[in-house]
Amino acid sequence: QVQLVESGGGLVQAGGSLRLSCAASKQTFRAYPMGWFRQAPGKEREFVAALTWSSGITDYADSIKGRFAISRGSAENFVYLQMNNLRPEDTAVYYCAALNTFPYDSRGGVAYWGKGTLVTVSS
Numbered sequence: 001q002v003q004l005v006e007s008g009g010g011l012v013q014a015g016g017s018l019r020l021s022c023a024a025s026k027q028t029f030r031a032y033p034m035g036w037f038r039q040a041p042g043k044e045r046e047f048v049a050a051l052t053w054s055s056g057i058t059d060y061a062d063s064i065k066g067r068f069a070i071s072r073g074s075a076e077n078f079v080y081l082q083m084n085n086l087r088p089e090d091t092a093v094y095y096c097a098a099l100n101t102f103p104y105d106s107r108g109g110v111a112y113w114g115k116g117t118l119v120t121v122s123s
Contacts, residue, residue: 005023005115006021006096006117009094010119011120014123018086020094021080022096024077024096025077026076029076030053031098032099032100033051034099035047035048035110036050037094038090039092039095040091047104048094049068050102051071067084068082068083083119090119092119093116095114097114098111
């Protein structure tokens with residue numbers, strides 16, 4: 001059974017940084033492209049970033065380009081989301097996901113979800 005466990009969320013002031021981590025097995029990371037999504041209060045869940053494990057190719061939502069970066073750990077059992085220059089509108093629950101396709105395609109969907117970690121950005 002695939003398990004994705006996020007950590008690293010918290011409260012940060014606008015302009016600050018956070019790094020989210022997603023832990024899973026090496027087999028999971030090698031089998032699926034990995035992604036991060038977020039869901040703000042009262043809004044639908046949205047795509048943030050994705051990564052192909054073998055080649056390291058990345059894809060980002062326009063809203064966070066230049067501020068967020070997805071990466072893989074050298075030990076091959078973590079994927080990270082480095083978030084810089086955070087804004088109050090980045091406040092959301094952030095979810096790690098194993099994707100069925102890369103680039104992410106809503107029709108292909110998500111194979112597995114983590115439970116999420118809350119990021120709150122104060123103004």
